[in-house]
Amino acid sequence: xxxxxxxxxxxxxxxxxxxxxxxxxxxxxxxxxxxxxxxxxxxxxxxxxxxxxxxxxxxxxxxxxxxxxxxxxxxxxxxxxxxxxxxxxxxxxxxxxxxxxxxxxxxxxxxxxxxxxxxxxxxxxxxxxxxxxxxxxxxxxxxxxxxxxxxxxxxxxxxxxxxxxxxxxxxxxxxxxxxxxxxxxxxxxxxxxxxxxxxxxxxxxxxxxxxxxxxxxxxxxxxxxxxxxxxxxxxxxxxxxxxxxxxxxxxxxxxxxxxxxxxxxxxxxxxxxxxxxxxxxxxxxxxxxxxxxxxxxxxxxxxxxxxxxxxxxxxxxxxxxxxxxxxxxxxxxx
Amino acid sequence: xxxxxxxxxxxxxxxxxxxxxxxxxxxxxxxxxxxxxxxxxxxxxxxxxxxxxxxxxxxxxxxxxxxxxxxxxxxxxxxxxxxxxxxxxxxxxxxxxxxxxxxxxxxxxxxxxxxxxxxxxxxxxxxxxxxxxxxxxxxxxxxxxxxxxxxxxxxxxxxxxxxxxxxxxxxxxxxxxxxxxxxxxxxxxxxxxxxxxxxxxxxxxxxxxxxxxxxxxxxxxxxxxxxxxxxxxxxxxxxxxxxxxxxxxxxxxxxxxxxxxxxxxxxxxxxxxxxxxxxxxxxxxxxxxxxxxxxxxxxxxxxxxxxxxxxxxxxxxxxxxxxxxxxxxxxxxx
Numbered sequence: 001x002x003x004x005x006x007x008x009x010x011x012x013x014x015x016x017x018x019x020x021x022x023x024x025x026x027x028x029x030x031x032x033x034x035x036x037x038x039x040x041x042x043x044x045x046x047x048x049x050x051x052x053x054x055x056x057x058x059x060x061x062x063x064x065x066x067x068x069x070x071x072x073x074x075x076x077x078x079x080x081x082x083x084x085x086x087x088x089x090x091x092x093x094x095x096x097x098x099x100x101x102x103x104x105x106x107x108x109x110x111x112x113x114x115x116x117x118x119x120x121x122x123x124x125x126x127x128x129x130x131x132x133x134x135x136x137x138x139x140x141x142x143x144x145x146x147x148x149x150x151x152x153x154x155x156x157x158x159x160x161x162x163x164x165x166x167x168x169x170x171x172x173x174x175x176x177x178x179x180x181x182x183x184x185x186x187x188x189x190x191x192x193x194x195x196x197x198x199x200x201x202x203x204x205x206x207x208x209x210x211x212x213x214x215x216x217x218x219x220x221x222x223x224x225x226x227x228x229x230x231x232x233x234x235x236x237x238x239x240x241x242x243x244x245x246x247x248x249x250x251x252x253x254x255x256x257x258x259x260x261x262x263x264x265x266x267x268x269x270x271x272x273x274x275x276x277x278x279x280x281x282x283x284x285x286x287x288x289x290x291x292x293x294x295x296x297x298x299x300x301x302x303x304x305x306x307x308x309x310x311x312x313x314x315x316x317x318x319x320x321x322x323x324x325x326x327x328x329x330x331x332x333x334x
Numbered sequence: 335x336x337x338x339x340x341x342x343x344x345x346x347x348x349x350x351x352x353x354x355x356x357x358x359x360x361x362x363x364x365x366x367x368x369x370x371x372x373x374x375x376x377x378x379x380x381x382x383x384x385x386x387x388x389x390x391x392x393x394x395x396x397x398x399x400x401x402x403x404x405x406x407x408x409x410x411x412x413x414x415x416x417x418x419x420x421x422x423x424x425x426x427x428x429x430x431x432x433x434x435x436x437x438x439x440x441x442x443x444x445x446x447x448x449x450x451x452x453x454x455x456x457x458x459x460x461x462x463x464x465x466x467x468x469x470x471x472x473x474x475x476x477x478x479x480x481x482x483x484x485x486x487x488x489x490x491x492x493x494x495x496x497x498x499x500x501x502x503x504x505x506x507x508x509x510x511x512x513x514x515x516x517x518x519x520x521x522x523x524x525x526x527x528x529x530x531x532x533x534x535x536x537x538x539x540x541x542x543x544x545x546x547x548x549x550x551x552x553x554x555x556x557x558x559x560x561x562x563x564x565x566x567x568x569x570x571x572x573x574x575x576x577x578x579x580x581x582x583x584x585x586x587x588x589x590x591x592x593x594x595x596x597x598x599x600x601x602x603x604x605x606x607x608x609x610x611x612x613x614x615x616x617x618x619x620x621x622x623x624x625x626x627x628x629x630x631x632x633x634x635x636x637x638x639x640x641x642x643x644x645x646x647x648x649x650x651x652x653x654x655x656x657x658x659x660x661x662x663x664x665x666x667x668x
Contacts, residue, residue: 101453126427146471
């Protein structure tokens with residue numbers, strides 16, 4: 001994979017953040033390929049397919065940029081090992097999510113579970129998780145694995161809370177921020193914080209980068225939730241309103257329901273088992289009443305809060321990369 | 335749980351090995367309960383159910399006995415943390431296995447997937463794995479997490495090889511020992527080896543304990559495979575011949591097929607999708623031709639090889655515990 005492939009979903013003006021980190025992401029790609037090697041064909045084929053499917057490599061980028069933008073200095077091998085581990089944990093979570101959600105396509109390509117079944121996919125995800133922790137174990141500072149495994153616990157808790165809230169509007173209303181912090185933001189925060197730890201950053205920089213990652217994570221997930229409603233299926237590769245069909249009531253829908261009349265209309269129609277036609281009707285209402293735009297504004301506010309955290313860091317192309325990434329993640333189309 | 339509950343599947347004469355390790359296993363029980371605490375009800379309920387279902391706690395016992403039988407000395411808190419992590423990884427693998435094999439009962443009780451569905455079970459397994467690695471990260475020596483995550487990789491590779499070999503006699507014939515080393519023995523070996531590392535054992539003792547664990551693992555898995563054929567369903571809680579029904583051709587069947595006539599009969603009838611009646615016919619032939627007994631002898635040989643490794647260790651109640659465990663694991667009824 002080269003830098004162009006990593007631009008997936010970003011416009012040319014958005015992909016500026018990649019310039020500084022691109023050579024490092026190339027190292028990440030090569031190292032992932034080495035790490036997932038296995039004598040067991042099923043383990044190797046599943047991992048290689050996930051790897052070749054590409055992706056934005058946001059988590060490695062966050063880790064690398066955070067390390068290089070901080071007020072310390074990072075050993076490149078350590079940093080790349082850590083960045084690879086974050087992507088492997090992410091890949092494992094994707095393959096398990098696809099089993100859990102019975103997804104048949106991701107980014108327009110068949111998912112592992114649709115190709116090899118749930119059995120190989122569950123075990124393949126476990127294989128990737130074990131490989132990730134093996135890589136983390138090489139690090140000299142066990143603080144790294146403490147922070148990342150803590151975030152992995154939060155990620156599974158977030159996913160579990162989401163799974164138990166399916167089709168339950170009140171549960172989503174009560175837990176939306178906890179769910180997105182768990183399933184997305186906590187892990188992105190850990191990527192940034194560990195980047196800072198690897199660079200030996202001062203406490204203030206470490207805390208600022210952890211908060212940057214958290215806010216970026218919120219912005220990223222809200223944007224994901226928005227794309228389910230406002231995205232172009234030919235670009236996202238996902239059908240509009242899929243979250244609603246799966247009983248997920250995300251921020252734009254929750255915001256729409258702050259209006260009593262919309263609430264009555266949407267909650268009544270927005271139960272689990274909703275049809276695709278009905279979901280499209282709901283997404284149209286969410287857009288028409290301005291709730292989608294309000295959600296986009298909230299995502300932008302989170303991105304701005306993220307960028308504000310960077311004030312304590314010295315100016316550099318890596319700090320500029322983090323700033324650019326914040327804008328790119330909220331403005332993306334996929 | 336007390337020492338009596340831990341005797342599950344062992345006769346009174348077999349459970350002597352427990353005496354030395356019982357107070358430590360009580361600490362393991364309390365620590366597991368603390369570790370699986372979560373604010374997310376689904377995470378907590380699933381984990382608590384797996385925990386309360388009990389089990390032999392073989393892996394914690396191996397870790398603790400290895401540490402205390404070695405020529406070093408172990409910090410108890412470190413040792414218990416590690417022992418708990420081994421059981422959490424094991425619990426995670428059980429819950430994922432049950433999803434993968436669509437098992438509805440384990441030890442006579444409903445499995446997590448039959449109670450809460452695959453979604454909660456896959457994520458619940460990931461939650462336990464993350465908790466385990468978080469606990470391991472507390473250890474001062476990253477060698478521990480290196481050895482254990484290496485074994486976890488082998489475990490998933492073994493499970494994947496097994497999944498891909500379903501219904502394929504030739505694949506089982508070629509890979510039986512690789513499969514059981516991966517899915518069982520490598521992890522037990524790692525439990526023993528890490529016990530030795532925690533105790534600061536000399537290299538010879540560490541190597542001997544790693545080999546003890548490997549041989550015990552072979553003996554344990556062969557006995558498991560045998561119980562599928564010769565076990566009493568009212569005691570094991572599993573139906574006889576279930577492995578055959580799932581297209582798993584284990585050692586007793588492979589040994590039976592060393593005879594050309596049995597081979598013709600069994601391979602022809604022993605394909606995946608085999609009916610339960612047909613499976614019972616096959617298990618009866620495997621017993622009648624003496625192959626089950628030969629497999630039992632091989633399990634005993636592995637147990638003897640395991641015990642022989644202990645010669646380099648000083649005599650103690652813990653060494654006696656490891657010796658007793660070797661016999662108990664091969665002679666067990668469940």
